[in-house]
Each structure stands twice: as structure tokens, then as C-alpha cells.
Amino acid sequence: MVSIKDYDSDIENTWCPGCGNFGILAAMKDALAAQGIPPEKILIISGIGQAAKTPHYLKCNLFHALHGRALPLATGAKIANHELTILVNSGDGDCYGEGGNHFMHAVRRNIDLTVLVHDNKVYGLTKGQASPTSDEGMITKIQSDGVLSETFNPLSVALALGAGFVARGFSGKAEHLSKIIQEGIKHKGFSLVDILQPCVSFNNINTFDWYRKRVYALSEEGYIPNDFNKAMDLSKMWGDKIPIGILYQKEKPSYTDKIKKLKESTLISGEYSQKKVQNAIHSL
Amino acid sequence: MVSIKDYDSDIENTWCPGCGNFGILAAMKDALAAQGIPPEKILIISGIGQAAKTPHYLKCNLFHALHGRALPLATGAKIANHELTILVNSGDGDCYGEGGNHFMHAVRRNIDLTVLVHDNKVYGLTKGQASPTSDEGMITKIQSDGVLSETFNPLSVALALGAGFVARGFSGKAEHLSKIIQEGIKHKGFSLVDILQPCVSFNNINTFDWYRKRVYALSEEGYIPNDFNKAMDLSKMWGDKIPIGILYQKEKPSYTDKIKKLKESTLISGEYSQKKVQNAIHSL
Amino acid sequence: MSVDISVKIGGEAGQGIQTVGDILARVCLKCGLYLMAINDFESRIRGGHSFFQIRISDKPVNAPNHGINLLLALDKKSFDLHEKELVKGGISLMEGVDTPAKKNVIAIPFLELAKESGGKITSNIVAAGACLALLGAPFGVIREVITEGFASKGKDIVEKNLNAANAGYEAAGKISYKFAFKWKVSRPRGILIDGSRAIALGALAADCRFASFYPMSPATGIMAHLASAANEFPLVVEQAEDEISAVNMIIGASFAGARAMTATSGGGFCLMTEGLGLSGITETPIVIVNAQRPGPATGMATRTAQADLLFIINASQDEFPRFVFAPGSPAEAFETTSRAFHLSDKYQVPAIILVDQYLNDSLFIAEKALKAPGKVKRFIVSDNDLKKPAEYKRYALTNSGISPRAIPCNGRAIVMVSGNEHKEDGHSSESAQTRIEMVNKRNAKVVKMLFEINPPETYFPGSKILLAGWGSAKGAIREAVDMLRKDGIDAGCVNFNDLWPFPAAATEKAFLTCEKFYMVEQNSTVQLGRLIKEQTALSYSGAVLKYDGRPFYPVEIADGIKKYMR
Amino acid sequence: MSVDISVKIGGEAGQGIQTVGDILARVCLKCGLYLMAINDFESRIRGGHSFFQIRISDKPVNAPNHGINLLLALDKKSFDLHEKELVKGGISLMEGVDTPAKKNVIAIPFLELAKESGGKITSNIVAAGACLALLGAPFGVIREVITEGFASKGKDIVEKNLNAANAGYEAAGKISYKFAFKWKVSRPRGILIDGSRAIALGALAADCRFASFYPMSPATGIMAHLASAANEFPLVVEQAEDEISAVNMIIGASFAGARAMTATSGGGFCLMTEGLGLSGITETPIVIVNAQRPGPATGMATRTAQADLLFIINASQDEFPRFVFAPGSPAEAFETTSRAFHLSDKYQVPAIILVDQYLNDSLFIAEKALKAPGKVKRFIVSDNDLKKPAEYKRYALTNSGISPRAIPCNGRAIVMVSGNEHKEDGHSSESAQTRIEMVNKRNAKVVKMLFEINPPETYFPGSKILLAGWGSAKGAIREAVDMLRKDGIDAGCVNFNDLWPFPAAATEKAFLTCEKFYMVEQNSTVQLGRLIKEQTALSYSGAVLKYDGRPFYPVEIADGIKKYMR
């Protein structure tokens, strides 16, 4: 059995006191322990940003990569060794801004990753510029006349891209979030968990209080996440009521399931054969 | 009055005989003439690919840019001079593959461009690799076990991103296509025209015949493109019947409309003021 | 009397160190003192450790000093980390009620005093008051600075902060301090400015109309300054979805007729290299600021380095002319930025400005007024300038390599531009002959571009040994020269602002009479030294390198050079 | 008898030029002849103009020849464009029924003959038959080649093509031709291979397990070869959404334990530069092939160049060790690719292989057999190799700079990797001390890496003048040397395969005794020449440069050098 404490890291945490990231960290530890995955058996890959610092704060194998590039890096790792359980910690800027193209194509691949997007609707680490998910009109030092672009809706877009696991969590409900993360890990395919994460330093619109008044758990209403149209409607709900939970889930073969040769063994455990190479050289 | 002949270019066309691009070229000339925009008043920006060669084949101001990067380049040009009428010629690889991130964010900006995606569901210029819109299972030299990723649906994704003009044309129906392009030009905001374009050299699935049997014009059924859910349903229709026409249209302020100072004049016709700069220097 | 005092204000991010530093700096300014100040901070928003280190002098200072005279430790960590940097007679000022054990430590109950005067939140202002009192600054000037600084927040806030400053001032007023000196109110020596702001102002002075960028330290400040000024100007500042978009947007804007720029750091510059080449082959003017920090990859986001020179000069596949500059101070950054726009426009080539975290985030005094020109000359033709507008060719072959540049939809001239190799009219070409002509045409520009390049700046040029460096290290190198000369070493220095096209002849001239020259760079492989070797007949004899992410202290350079003297 | 004959087959894209060329090449091979062949084509799928030019000899040939002996013009344009390249006694073979006016032109009704024999579509086979007949090749070998070549398409197709070839053979059989020579069936001199295929095979021989790429000429062929072989191997070839993804995917795969590579051209490499730095700072082995073409930006997609050298060596912000290689032939490309994987793995650094369109798309004979090793040595540790797996530190400081590399989730050793500057355990660090240690650790590897670097290859090393070049220009340079020597000029050459870390000592040795040396490069700014100047005490005396997108002909080099001799 693994306990939550097993994931403790002695690295100094550099997040602001009160940051929404702490709830996500707690939920992750809880989920991993509940799933009985020991630290040495989990790989966490992240981009760059406040969110992307997460893997340092729990004990795990980790690759803290480039801004925006966690998904392709994780895809390569997963194809090389599809027995790995891989989580990805990303931010709204990391995943939908700099990394937007990889997001789209990782969904299309249905590569088996559980992607936690710490969605604070702002660029935290670089001090408060608008992110793709910032509310239209939000004023920042750069967007002094307010954000002019339409707010990016990760859930709607993921659905339109054909994602098989689309969920929203709230860092203020760590227990609920842990459950979603666990479902995401169990789901064989690309699992998106967009997490409402208040940034206490730069986002004074979407605060803990603001969310607490609005979020409600879909599961409590007996919602069954198997209807695309319903999910699309829910994904667009943003206002007095904001649904959290799994909006949509559909099992289908994951990318590495579809690569035939991986049925036999992982790529890294395959056998080198001099003879086969020699054959290839002579098959001219 | 401008006539179609005014757009003729004496540049040798390097497309394959019978290519679906010819229909698009014809539709463009027709649309521009019908809208009375003379060659010296139109700017066409393109990425790289067979599709992206288009602007050379009609008389116009043009910028044949980098693979995948037509949209940001066009965005910069439009902001600098929002009086420009800008068309973009792009391919399915150019716009949804290499340029996928720009596609998402150009839609969010609602920047006033008319974007013609020559969607041949294959990488034409680089000789037949799969593109994001290639059918799942399609076999190519690279994808020898067939395409494993889910087919990218540009219309659904554009809708999910909040696009205000989402249309599909067919290069085999140049007249119908010309009408859509004209509506796209008139639409003040980001207009996506995804164009079914047979590639006679590398795509033997989605041929002219294949399409002719399937496409039907939405306008003929009296469809009114103002319902998001209906549009989303239609966008997912792909099989025996494939709708063409405008799936969704909604007027809203375009990006340059939202930048207040552009109400007075274009950026490039603004006035330099020594005094203001001197003030800025001293406002410490 | 000769004043040269360094005050270090250390604490956690979010404790208001900047505000303290700012007050100190402005008080000094109003008293006719010279100063420079560095900002040291971590890649986080709250907590951790950061400091602001200000050097105050009655003579110009252009580099930080190693030893500190006064340490204002807003937390324990700051004291522990920096106590050892105190010079003899220096003291530490800390929060505290009891008299500390160490005699060079003075405890003042900042928080308590703040609560009694301006409120809890003003404890950093109390500390600022205490610092200034120790140094002997007149309270009248402090009052002025605080009143001006908080004016926009309302009378009440001004009052509270004045009370806080006063409380601190009173508390420390009676303490005798070796480094206290006589202050007098006097005309400022110039304006107080950091590199970021200087670049933004330089862009405004060059009539920059469009800036697009993706946030990245230490470049973001430039764009924040531009954005905050944008409403006064025909200027749009656009945050792009990524750096690829940013560079392509400015190419599009420039093509359409607007002067345009972007700013980024190494990782973002990587993503712009393909666009840089597009600017090169399409001959579309753009200005890129690359603000260096330690790498590779994410490296150290908030630290400084000078390690991108050879990358920048060679970036993008194949070859095309470009300008590369590396200003040595905010004043130079202002000038250089304006010049970069002008030259980029004139020669239709990309211009890249290399700065770094140290230059961007440090405050310097610019003594000479920064001046905007009365008019900004553009290099764009329209129908009137053309004999036959209808036959306009964007890439017409000319002796200079520069073809008349028209902008699209601006008359009868049709503008056709291609990132493929192209013919004179702009259409793509497969011809070997055309290819040669176009490569030669682009390369031909270098001849005249070289005439625009300023020679490296020299200081004690006739000396036996010369130190050589580029960009922001200039201030520290020059001061190191002063130190060496004081120690009887016949040293001078050569500082490069203009780096590409490389001023080979001027460089050979600059080093003509020296016996040896030594490179001083913030990288580990002597990049400028290697470039000089490649471009001239000269070889450096040694190098003082620093690559720990912190700026040079002059004494480090002087010591490094002395090692070679033995 | 000495055979040295060049046949040029020109026509539109889509006319089956490749097939004709392939048949010619294979017939030559089976007759124990040497050959090499270049492919020239435009950035389009149908129409336009392209050609295949094969040089046939009884001695090894490793570069194309300028003059042609036989022009097979499949369309009028080919004749018009290339007629002037015919040497004295050379003839043109064209489609046609009437006897042409010019006496060195022979018309054969390919299409008509095809219709009568194998069907319309086989007219190119008719032409191939005619060509070979003119040259005097035995039909028996042609039969063999066609039978083998079309075997997979069924007996009927084989038969039709045999008929077509025969029809052409008969039609041209009686024409007397100055350059006809005696053929004999004999053992092939080696295997026929182009650079693309050689690289793919080299990767297989190095046990490459994962390749990710985004299509880009002239690199795509490499990946197509790998993809077509993939099903036989524990290898996945993944087409990424863009080059940024491709490079990050291979970093991820390598991190997880798979040897991994990508291939691209300049524009794609630009987009990979940030990832290159990530490989550098995280010390994750990767192999990148950069197949050069003229630039900047899109440039000329299907042409050749050698103009990315300095970019590649300096690419990405800041500094880190890397290997850079530029093989001079397919055989070298095979070897070099395998070695790149090995060295990248051993030193935990990125390795970059510079090739170009000419090398990738040209056919050469590899005389020495390409050999796969019996075993592939890896440099990965697991728990058993570690004293205390639980205390494993990915970046443990060592003398060599190389830290034991474990892979994630493979035991008790926890692997932590960061693209931020990091401590030994892999966690990010803000410390100046750590930064210095890590920079030094990474740089330390260069000492041993240099021992792995092969010296440049010399040919007539003692000569008075030396020509120097890199990569694919080797064959042409060596032949130019032969030409110069024939003309009484004491010339030799030095060809670089291994370029970085730069073999400075070996280079100085190679040029030690020559009076002068001249660079021969396919760029406009003498990139290797500049690098030699930077890295050694040597300076080149002149350069023969070609940058029109076409490969060097030896005579161009010889002529270029002779100009310096006057």
C-alpha cells in the first residue's frame, strides 16, 4: 500500500501562499495513493509555468520540459514505453497558448495521458498577462484595454476534437478532483482535466469565493457523461452555475493500442537483430 | 467594373492537370470580380504547399510566406492597415497541421480575414503524406498501417472556438464556392471556408466523383445558418451526404473593430509626434 | 569627500523591496547624486529571496559594487546570505525590538512603527526612512519623493506613507554611521532609467507602430512599457499565442507599412529563427530584441547572461544580411533601438538587439537627454516615386542591392513577396541564374551596411593591455580598467555596441598598438573572442568569463585580468 | 578502354524519368560498372522539367560530370535546355517519327513502339531500351533487371515491359554511336544507394527505436525508408503535427529509453532549436538529421546547398556540447549515422548530421559492404549498476561530466530531469554555485568527445596547395584534385566529415605543409573557412563557392582553383 506521505518531496515550494495549485497537488497525491501507484512507478511531465513546477513538489519520476511542449514529450515517452503511467501538469498558457497545436493533435491521437491543466486564466509565472482562457475584457498590464479575444473554451474544443475523456475539476474541491484524476488515470486514452485554479496574485476575478458560489458537481445530479450534445452544452455553461466533473467519456482504442507491434512488447524492450538489419541493407 | 480576365497572371501554373485547385482559383477570380475588387486592391497571403501557390496564379498583391504561418502574418498586416481586404490561401496541412495553433487563436481574435483552406486531405506538395484531415485508416508511404489519429474536423473545431463564419465549399462547384467566398469577404470577422479539393495525384479516396455523389448545398434546403447546435450537427455529417455552404454565421465585432484607436485611422496612416515621444521620455 | 556607497535591500518577493529601492533612488536623484541599481529575484511571485542593490556616488557609476555598506535585511535570510558582503564599518539594519548581539547590526521594529504610523503595510516605508536617515539624507527630499510617488493613490495614502517614513527616519536618526555623508538638494544628473524602458522609448522615437510578443523574462518589461504608452500613440501592442506568431505578425505589419518589433529571450528567439529568415529573404524590415538569460532551454529565467551572440549572428538556415547590436547602457539602448529601426528600414533587413536581464532590469542614470527626432524618415516608395507603377518589381536588381519598397494596396504598384527564392517581380523561381542574382543582391547590401556600423568604443586606447567586451558589460569593464590603472597596470578597454556586420577594420585598428587583449564576457566559450578571431587577424590572449547568472562586479574583472599579469 | 559516359534523361515530372534511370543504373551495376547519378527536379508533382543524370565508368565515380554523352529528351524542353551540354560526338535521343534535321539528334517513336509492345504507359521503357542499345549494353541483363524490377507487379506487367524494352532496343540497335563500349556481365562493384536510404539503414544498425518528423524536402526520404522498414523492427515512425512536436517527441522517447531521431531541413530545424537546447541541458541523447537546401525561409525546396553549418554549430541559446557531422557519401552517411547514435548515447548530448539534397537524392555505389553490428552497446544504468538506487541523482557531478543515466520507472532509482538549470538530483536551482558546476560539468564532456572526432580525410596530403571542403562536396573535390594534378598543379584536398567539436589539432596538421589552401563550399560566405579561422591558427587563401542550388561539377572546382593560380 502506498500512502499520501510517500509522495512528499523535501523541495521548497515556490508558489504563493494560498495559491490554487496546492489543492491540485493534494488531489494528485491522494489520487496516486488511492490508485496504489508508488512514486517510482509514476512519471510526471510538465511544461513551464507555475503549474509546471508541480512534479518537483511530489516524489515521482519527472521531466520538467519546455514551455508548451509537455504533450509531445509525453507522447514520445509513452510510445517508447507504453507501460508507463504518465501524468502531465500544464497551465492554461502552456497547454492552450504556446502548446495549442500539440493539444489539438494529442487529442486526435488519443494518446493515453492524463493531462491536468491548472487553469488559472492568467499567465502566473510571468506576472499576470492574459492567457487564452482569460475572460474577454479582463484588464492586465499588457491588456490595458481589456482582453479582446474570445475566451478559449478547452472543454468545447476538446469535444469537437473527439476527445474521449473531458472533465473539469476545481482546486477548491480536492477530494472531488482526486476522483476525477483517478478516473482519468484509469481511462485508456487522452484524458483532459481542466482544473479551475484561482491565482491569488494575478486573477482577482476568478477567485476561490467566486468559484465556490458557482461550481456544482455533475455526479450529484446523476449526470451520465455519454452524450456528446449534452456535454457540448455543459461545456459552454459559464456563469452563475459552472459544472464540474466528467462531462464526457467514451472508450476507444488509444494510440499505443493502435500500433500493432506494441501488442507484443514495449518499444524499449524489443530485440535488436543484426540479421534483420543486414536483410534491410540487402533488400535493394 | 472589374472582369475575371483582369486577374489573369502570366505565371506558369505548376499544379497537376485535373487538380482540384483549379476550381478554387476560378471561384476566387469570379468572387473578386463580382465584388468589384480590382487586383491592386486585394492582398492575398499564403503559407507553403500546393494551395499556397495560388496567389501567384492570379494578379494581386501577395505574400507567399512560411509553411503554417499565413494567419499570423495576415493578422499583422490587417492590424497595420485594417482597410486591406485580405484573403488567405492555405492547405489542410498548412492551416490545421503546422499552423494549428494560429488557426485557433485567429478564430478567437475574430480577425477579419477570409481564409480559404484547400482541403485535399493530404500533403500534396511533399508527395502524399497524411494530413490532419486525412481519413482514419488512409494508407500512405509513411502511414503504411493507415492513419491512426482521428480525423480533424475543422468545422466542428471552428464552431467550438466561437467562429462567426463557418463554411464548406467544393472545388467541383466553383460557382457555389464563389458565392461563399463573396459572403466570406463581406463578413466582417474571421471567415473560414474549408474547401473540399480533390488531389488527383495522392488522394484516391476523396475524388471528384466521390464528392459529387455526396455533396449537397445547404442553401437549397432553405437552411438558415444561425443555430450553433444545428451547425455542430451538420459539421459532423460526413458520409453519404456531405453538406456544403455556410453552416454558421454570426456578426460580432472583428478584432480591429475592437481596437479603439483604429476607429480614427489605420495604424499606418497615424501621425508621428515628437512631442508625445518627448512626453513619454519625461513621464518618469 | 568622495561618496561610493552600496545599499542592499534584501527580502522575500512581495515584501516591497522595489518600493524601498525606488524611494532611495529618487531621493539620491533629487540630491544630484549618481547611482545605479540592480534587481536580483527568483522565478517566483512571493517568498524566496530577492534583493535590490543600489550604488550611490558623487561620480558616475555604471556597474554594481561587490562590497556593501548598508544591508537592509527585510527578513532573516537576507541577513544570513549577505552579512559577509559588508565592508568594514558597514552595518545591517533589521526588523527587531531587542538590541542585537552583533555590534554592526541594528534592529529597528519596522512593523511596530508601521502599525503606529502608516499601517502594517507600510513597514517597508519605515525601513526606507531608516536607511535614508542613516545615510544622512534630508527628510525634505524624502517627503517630496513619497508625495510624488503616491500622489496617484490619494492624499490619505500619501499621508500614511509620510508618517511611516518619518517614523523610520526618527528611529534611525540618531545612530552614527561611518558612511553617512553630507547631502544637498541639487539638480538631477539625468534621468533614471532601466534598459527595458529605454528600449521601449527608443521604439517610440523610431515611430514603431506595431509590436507583437509572447511574454518571456527578461523581455516582457519592454512590452509592458510599450503597452502602457500605446494609447497615446498610433501603436498597437499585441500579445501573440506564441513567438512564431509574434515574429510572423510583425513581418506582416511591416510588409503592410508599419514599423514593427518584437522582444523575447533565447527560447522564444529559437522559435523566431525561421521567421527571421523570412524577413531576410523577403527583405522585410523587422526589429527583434533578444534579452539574454542563462540557458539552454529554460535555464534560469530571471538571471543574466551574454551567451547568445554566435547563435544570433548565424541564426536561420542559409545566409542573409542582418544587423546585430548590443547596447552597453540604457542610454545606448535608446539610441540603438531607434537606429535599429532606421537601419532595418533603410536596408530592408532584420535588425536584432542583444540585451540581457542585467541591462533590462537595472537602473542607470542617463546624463545626456534622450531625444526624439522631429521627423522619422521612412524608406517606402509609392506610385509617385515610380516611373511605371504598373510594372513595379519588388526585387528589382540594383547596384546597392536595395530595391525600392512599395507597400500593398497603396496605388497601382502591385507588391508581390515570396519566401521562396524569387525573381525580380516576386514570383517564385527555380532558375540557377536567378538564384545567384538574388543571393548576390542581398549580400551586396553588406558593403553599405558596414558604413553604418560604429567602431567599438575605446577607453585608454593606447594602453599596453586592452580588455574587450560587448553589450551590458561595458560599465563594469570600464571600471575594472580604472582599478587596474590605479594598480599601475597600463590597461584600457574596447567595448562593442555594433556587432554585425562585423567592424573588422575598426577592430584591428582598436587593438593595433596593444600588446595583448583579454575578453570579458558572460559566457563560457568566449563568443566575441572567437568572432574577432574569425573576422580579423587578431587573437585574444585570455578571457575573464562569468556564467553564474549574476552581473559582473568590476573587481572580479580586475582580479581576473591580474591573474594573467602574474 | 576507359569508360566515362554521362547520360541525361530529361522530361516532365510524372513521365517516369526515375524508372528509366533506375533501369540504366541497375544494368550498369550488373555489368560491374561504376556509376553515380543525380536527380534534378522542381517543387511540383507533374509537368515542368526534371532530369536524372547518370555517369557510367569503369573506375569509381563520385560526382556528376558537366558534359553529357547521351541526352534522352522525353520532351522538347529537355532537348532545348540541355542540347548545349552535349560533348563532341554526343547525341540526343528524342521522341519522333521523322528524321530530325540536326545530325546529332536521333528520333525514335517511343510512344508508337510502346503502343505496339507494352502499351502507352511503357514508352519510357522503350526509351530506356533504346538508350542501353546505343551504349551497347547486352539485352540479357536488361531482361534480368526488368524482370526483377517489375516482379512484384505480376507476370503480365513484366512481359509488357520486356516487350517495350525490346522494341526500344531493336529500334536503336543499329545506330552507331561514338561512345558505345563493350559491356560484360560481372559482379556488382557494391550496392547502389542514395544518402536517404543510407541514413535510414545507419539508424537501423544503431537500433533506433523511435523516429518522429514532419515532412520536409529533402529529408522526407529518410523517414519514408525508415517507415517502410519499420514493421520488421521494434521501431515506430511517427509523423508529428510540426517540427517542434517532432523534436520534443524524440526527447521524450529517448528519456524513456529508446534511441530516437528526427530528420528535417533548415526551416524545420529552426523550429527544433529550442528542443535542441532542451536535449543539451537535460543531457538527453537525440540524433537530428538536417538535410540542407537553399534558403533562407522556403528558399528552393528541391535544390541543394551547404549553408547551415554555422547555424547548426551555434543553434539554440547559450552553450552546450554537441556533435556535428557531415558525411561525404552514402557509405559515410551510413557509418556516421550509426556513430552519431552511439556517441550521442555515450556522451548524453545531441548529435546533428548535416546532409543535403544532393547527397540524399543521388545514387552512389558503396563498394565496402555496409555492416550492422552484432550487438548495440547502450549507456543506460539500472538499479543493479547503482550502489544506492534510492539515492540516484540524474546529474551527479563526475570528472568526465557524464552522469550515469537511468530511465524512468525502471526500478527504485527515481529519475528527475529539468530544462531549468538544476541540481545534481534534477530539481531546479537558483544557485550561482550550482549553475557554475553544471555548466562546467556539461562543458567537461568536450575533452573526451574530441577524442571521438575523426581527423579530416586527406588526399595527396603533401601537396603545395590544398582544397578543403565538407560533407557531400567530397567526391567532386577529389575529382577536381585529379584534374588539377593532370594539369600539373600540385594539389591535394582535405575533407571534413566530423565538424564539431572541431578537430583543431588535426586540421592544423593537415594543412601544415601546404603553401595555401582554398575552401570549396556550397554557400556564399565560406562557412567552414571561417570556422577554421576561428578554431585554428590558419586562414584560407581563397574559395570556390557555388550557391545556385545545383551540385558541384568537378570541373567547376578545378577551374575556380586555376583562377587563383594565375
Ligand SMILES: Cc1ncc(C[n+]2csc(CCOP(=O)(O)OP(=O)(O)O)c2C)c(N)n1
Ligand atoms: C518559449 C517560451 N516562451 C515563453 C516563456 C515564458 N513563460 C514561462 S511560464 C509562461 C506562462 C505561464 O502561464 P501558464 O502556462 O498559464 O502557467 P501558470 O504560471 O499560470 O501556472 C511563460 C509565457 C518560456 N519559458 N518559454
Ligand SMILES: Cc1ncc(C[n+]2csc(CCOP(=O)(O)OP(=O)(O)O)c2C)c(N)n1
Ligand atoms: C517548416 C516547414 N516544414 C515543412 C515544410 C515542407 N512542406 C511544404 S508544403 C507541406 C505540406 C503541404 O500540405 P498542405 O498544407 O495540405 O498543402 P497541399 O500541398 O496539400 O496543398 C510541407 C510539409 C516546410 N516548407 N516548412
Ligand code: SF4
Ligand atoms: S502567481 Fe498565481 S498561480 Fe502562480 S503561484 Fe502565485 S497564486 Fe499561484
Ligand code: SF4
Ligand atoms: S499533388 Fe494534388 S494538390 Fe498538388 S497539384 Fe497535384 S493534384 Fe493538386
Ligand SMILES: [Mg+2]
Ligand atoms: Mg496559467
Ligand SMILES: [Mg+2]
Ligand atoms: Mg493538403
